[in-house]
Amino acid sequence: MSAPQAAKARVALVTCAELPGLDEDETAPIAPLAARGVLAEPVVWDDPAVDWDAYDLAVIRSAWDYAGRRAEFTAWAERVPRLANPADVVRWNTDKSYLRDLAAAGVPVVDTTWLDPDSTATLPTSGEYVVKPAVSSGARNTGRYDMADSAQRALAAGLATKLIAEKRTVMVQPYQHAVDTAGETAVLFLGGHYSHAIRKGAMLTGPASEVGLYKEEEITTRSATDSELHVAQQALAAVPGGARRLLYARVDLVPNPDGHPVVLELELTEPSLFLRHDEGAPERFADAVVAYMAR
Ligand SMILES: Nc1ncnc2c1ncn2[C@@H]1O[C@H](COP(=O)(O)OP(=O)(O)O)[C@@H](O)[C@H]1O
Ligand SMILES: [Mg+2]
Structure with missing residues (x-):
């Protein structure tokens, strides 16, 4: 007779109804988690049948x-007993107004003009700008407009x-032209440590x-420079x-x-x-999850 096995830890990898099996990048840690005794499975956040208490x-x-549906999403986050990242972080982070807090804390952020609800849409009359919702x-709902071109300016005002x-x-930002050459750098942290x-x-x-659920992206591997790492850590x-309460974090940077x-x-x-873009990242993610549950 074999000894009874200790119950496996269960982890929900939260997704949406449109991607019930997760985005393919997100399945990468399932096998490394299994190797660490953790059963990880996709779960749709707004599926009413889910017992969130069943997950470690x-x-x-x-x-x-x-x-x-942000209010519904943040209310859901508050109901989940053990959530990463925590619900208050989700509330703060699902509105890009957090950039104002970062700026106030001295973190360099993209120059932004904020048009609050009930304000009038006043836009610059020259230069290229991005208009997007907070x-x-x-x-989605994100566009780039040449404000000197009256037709484009009218489209920007319409949006x-x-x-x-x-x-x-609404956020209005000067178009950061360096993204056309240098691109955007996403700096990934797992369990508080720089990963890739x-x-x-x-x-x-x-x-x-x-656009549908998201706009297609062109992703390649790169390492972060010292100054990018410094700004990411500041953020x-x-x-x-x-x-310290974050299981994962991504800081997206562009050159000003x-x-x-x-x-x-x-x-x-x-x-x-982007766990598949770095050989060790799925394992590091699994280690971070195990360490997070042991806290
Ligand atoms: N000010 C900007 N200058 C240049 N490109 C921008 C700017 N704002 C947004 N973009 C482009 O639009 C994309 C989506 O905008 P972003 O602010 O990252 O919002 P989200 O990813 O949440 O939709 C970015 O990845 C970037 O390519
Ligand atoms: Mg983005």
Whole structure:
């Protein structure tokens, strides 16, 4: 007779109904977790049949459909007993207004003008600008406009007015031209440690157009420079409640017109972690999950 086996730890890898089996990048840690005695499985966040209490940890992954349902999503996060990243981080991080907090803490961020709900959509009259909602992902409702071109400026005003009418906060940023050459650098942290980095090609060619759950991205491997790592660490240090509570973090940086890295986005909710782009990353993610559960 064999001895009874200790119950395996169970981890929910949280996804959305459109990707019930997870995005393929997100399945990479399932085998490394199994090797560590952890049963990890995809679970759809808004599936009413799920018993979240049955999981030792729920890890938000490809839950990419919350932008139009943020209140529902953050309320869900608060109901999950053991969630990574924690619910208050999710609440803070699902609205890009957190960039204002980062800037106030001295972190270099992309120059941004904020159009709050109920404001009038006043836009620059020359130069290239990006217009996007503060609550969004996957580059949805995000466009690039040449404000000196009256037709494009009218489209930008139309987008901003539509978003404001929907009671959404709108961000207007100078188009960071260095993304066309240098691209965007995503710096990945797992369990508080720098893990790897990737380069994302420029994504905006013109006015906002219809996209599905997310816009296709061109990803290649790259390592982070010392100055990128420094800014990324600064951003993490400014997270309310401290970065020690984070299982994963991604800091997206672009070079500003002076060539210095500035934060475009701090992704603490449902970032693609690009685990397949670095040989050791799925194992490091599994180690981080195990360490997180043991805290
Ligand atoms: N100010 C900007 N300058 C240049 N490109 C931008 C700017 N803002 C956004 N983009 C492009 O649009 C993409 C999506 O915008 P982002 O702010 O990352 O929001 P999200 O990824 O949540 O949709 C970025 O990856 C980048 O390619
Ligand atoms: Mg982004």
